[in-house]
Structure formats: C-alpha cells, structure tokens
Amino acid sequence: MNRTNIGSLIVIALFVLALPEGTDTAKILCFFPTASKSHVLGAQQLLKNLARRNHEVTMVSAFPLSKPVPNYRDIYIPIEDSFSAMMADFMQGGSRSIATIMPKVLSASLDYTNFTLNSPEFQQLIAKERFDVAILGYFLNDFIFGLGALLKCPTVVYFSAGMSQINNVVGNPQEIASVSHILLGNRNPMTFFDRVKNTLVSLVEVGVLGYVHSKTKPYYYYNFPSEKGYPSYEEAKRRIPLQMFNWYFTQTAPRPLLPNTVEVGGLQIKSQPDPLPTDVQTWLDGADQFGAIYLSFGSNLKSSNLRRDKLEAIIRTLGRLKQRVLWKWDTVHMPGKPANVMIGQWFPQDDILAHRNVKLFITHGGLGSITEAMYHGVPIVGIPMFGDQDRNVADVIAEGWGVSVSFEELGEASLTAAINRVLSNPEYANKIRDISARFKDRPQSALELATFWVEYVLRHKGAAHLHYQGADLNFLQKNLLDVLAFLGVILYAVFKLIGFFLRGILVLICGKKEQPKSKKA
Missing domain, CATH: 3.40.50.2000 (Glycogen Phosphorylase B;)
Known part of the structure; x- marks a missing residue:
C-alpha cells in the first residue's frame, strides 16, 4: 500500500471518529419556500456542513447554490420574484404601514409556499424518496408543519428571524411583564409605560395571530386533509420537536426559552471568510x-x-x-x-x-x-x-x-x-x-450548534422527549384559570357547608326562637 492510500485511510478514520457517537449518515430534506435569498443563506450553510459530514442533503428552494457541493442537491422552484412589485413600491416611497403590508405579505407567503408544495418537482421527489429528517423554513406559512406526517419523519423548524407566533408552537413562555415584545425592540429593564405598551402590543398580537390562523388553516386542510389520516392543524404544530432561530441572546434582552428552542444567530456567517473575487x-x-x-x-x-x-x-x-x-x-x-x-x-x-x-x-x-x-x-x-x-x-x-x-x-x-x-x-x-x-463569545459556533441539534433529532428518532407539555394546554389551562375556578367552587362549597353546620349547632344550643303571637283584631 502506497503513502497516498495510507494518507487517505487516515483522513477517513479521523472523519469517522469526529462524528458524534451514534450518528449515522442520513437523508435530510430542507423545504424552504421563500422569495427572499437572505432568509435561505443560514439554512444553506447548515446543509453544506451536514453534507461535509457525509449526510445526503436535499434543498428545495428558489435559490440553488452557485457552485455544486458533494452530497448536496438542489431542487429549484421558481418563486423568487413573488415580492418584486411590493419591494419596488417600497423603493418609491410607498406605504410601509404594518397594517397595509401584513395582509399582502401573508397572502404572498401562503401562495408561494402552496405553489412549492404542489410543484411537480417536489411531488416527484417525495413520491420516489424517503427522508430521515426534514428542516422546514418558516415564514408565515406554518401549514407546512403537516409535512412531518406526509414524509413520515421528524421535522425541525428553522426561522431566519424571531417572532412570537412561532414561539407559541413549542410553548415558550411569553413574559409580558419583563420581556419586551420583538416589535418594541430591546428594552431592558422596561419602565412602567414600556410594560403598558408591551401589554397592549401583546393583546393586539392575539388578534393578529387569530387572523393569520384563519387565513392559514384552509391551506393546511387543502394539502393535509383529515379524511386522509393527517393530524389536525393544531396537532401538526404540536408535533414539532425542535425549532432554531437565527438570532442570539446578546442581540436582544434576555428571555426564557425551552430546551427545544435553539438560538443559532449568525448561522450564515463563516468563521473563516472565503477569498473575495x-x-x-x-x-x-x-x-x-x-x-x-x-x-x-x-x-x-x-x-x-x-x-x-x-x-x-x-x-x-x-x-x-x-x-x-x-x-x-x-x-x-x-x-x-x-x-x-x-x-x-x-x-x-x-x-x-x-x-x-x-x-x-x-x-x-x-x-x-x-x-x-x-x-x-x-x-x-x-x-x-x-x-x-x-x-x-x-x-x-x-x-x-x-x-x-x-x-x-x-x-x-x-x-x-x-x-x-x-x-x-x-x-x-x-x-x-x-x-x-x-x-x-460562545461555547461553540452557531454552525456547530445547529449541526449538533439536527443530528441529535436524528440520533434520538425524532427526540419526542423535547416536547414541552405546556404547549398542549389551552389558554384557560395555561393560565390556571380552570384550576382557580375549581378551587373557587371548592372554597365556596366549604364555606357554605361550614355556615350550614354552624347554623345547625346554634339551633341545637339555643333552641328555636319563639315566634311572636299575632294580635287578634
């Protein structure tokens, strides 16, 4: 055996030893229906790293890599011009009011996600192949959470920003009294009037999320109908074991996050820059x-x-x-x-x-x-x-x-x-x-952290143990209103019983009070 072959064997051995214990190579699908190239950059970095670790990765998006990468396959779906007219209007000074923009962005996002989901290219892919895990690119399109049931594999949600509606999916606590809403920016600590604003914004958001839910739900049942055995829209969201946000806690005020929420801020940034043109x-x-x-x-x-x-x-x-x-x-x-x-x-x-x-x-x-x-x-x-x-x-x-x-x-x-x-x-x-x-300053890079957690979900067959039971509770249960109502009824009953017995004892001790005789006319 010559020196070249020996060297190759050593490299392969070192690569295998570098893999976490129990991690086998897997088939990974990334479904990322977005019209914004910047949103997909972090996911591309993650997939390229997973491909380097010998996983077979497939990216479904509107933005294929400019240079091919081993073990990395692009499925191109042309939706990149979906926001062109809206963006051109902004550059001309058009209205940037969130009340005006929100319905347009939501409608476009739902439509191009639905287009990608039903494209011949994607349908042919999932008809022929099976995957071990799916990474879903989220942006106002959570009806894609039904893909877990369709593909029969665990799903990881990746979001290139951070918004509270996706927090609700896994049950992250929203501490309105102490954590500023993302729309209000970093306010730490909050003043009294900051907390007033935070409360009002959070209440308005409840209505906005209800609107988003009502617009999104028909897309879910169109693609994942209950009569074909798919879980309900609400159940599909509860089945998400892990979500990754492309932000980091030093960019915001500290906030409570569950173990199934991973901050990978800067995922798109390379630790060692590539040579410039x-x-x-x-x-x-x-x-x-x-x-x-x-x-x-x-x-x-x-x-x-x-x-x-x-x-x-x-x-x-x-x-x-x-x-x-x-x-x-x-x-x-x-x-x-x-x-x-x-x-x-x-x-x-x-x-x-x-x-x-x-x-x-x-x-x-x-x-x-x-x-x-x-x-x-x-x-x-x-x-x-x-x-x-x-x-x-x-x-x-x-x-x-x-x-x-x-x-x-x-x-x-x-x-x-x-x-x-x-x-x-x-x-x-x-x-x-x-x-x-x-x-x-962090214990490992965003890329290493994101890679670890995707492989963690693979190693633990979907990592169902990451699911937070609080995410299954409704508003009354989550805020203990049902418990408080129950305890209130119990206390009321106890006081009524105590009052009944006390009156009974008084009657036994004192006897019945004689009624005054009525005067005859």
Missing part, C-alpha cells in the same frame, strides 16, 4: 488610506428602483467622499456612477464585511445584515424600508454603533451628515467592537 479584493485592498464603505439594500430591494430624487442624493453624496464604495447594484450599468464607486449585482456580503478596510456599512437594516455587521464589528448607517428594519436599526442606535436616516428625510445633506458622524467619531467603532466580542 479578484476585482473586489483589489478594490478593497486599495482603500488603505481612507477606508471603504459597503452599501446594500439586501436581496429583495433593488437599488435601481429607488425614487429618482433619493437615488441622485445617494450618488452625489458618495461621489464626494474620499472612501471607496462597493454598492450592490442590480443592473449592469449605473447612470452617473461616481469614479469612487464599484457596483456588482451580487457581492459576498459576509466576506466583504470581514475585510479590514471596510469602515462603514450603509444598509436597509435587515436582520441578516445587522447580524453580519455586528459579527464583523462594522458600524452602520441605516436606511430602514419596511418590516422589522425600523426596529432593527432603532436597536443599533440605542446600543450606540450606528445612526439612521429615514426614507422621508433621505437627502444629500442628511446622508452626508450621517456618514461623517459615524466615520469621524471613534465611539461608534469602539462600541461595535465590544458588542462583536460579546456576540462571538
């Missing part, structure tokens, strides 16, 4: 003197759709800077592009933010972008557009590592002032350096 590397390396700025409105919003006055204000502002700028731009050409600006239709954002010369990130404030900036210690100028972005940027401002420019106030003067404020004041860079160190 040559042109990008050269551009950033040449920014040693003044530094570089990265500008991106995320994977859904297209910069070319910006209202003309806003776009021109950004271009004029950037053109006057000494810094080099990388701008994620969605077309080949940019009208009036300044000489210090380099454009690209897709940039490896995580790897760019890791570059030593990147001093500022101008962002829409999506959770993924905020998390990557936090990890790499890059302060931000936020221009929030919709959804949770206002709250995300507000948290950054409160923490002291960025400033905000609203879409309505976005102009050359306001943007220039915001950029100069962050770049000229070292306090922003110092603050995010400390926050970054805190975010990174």
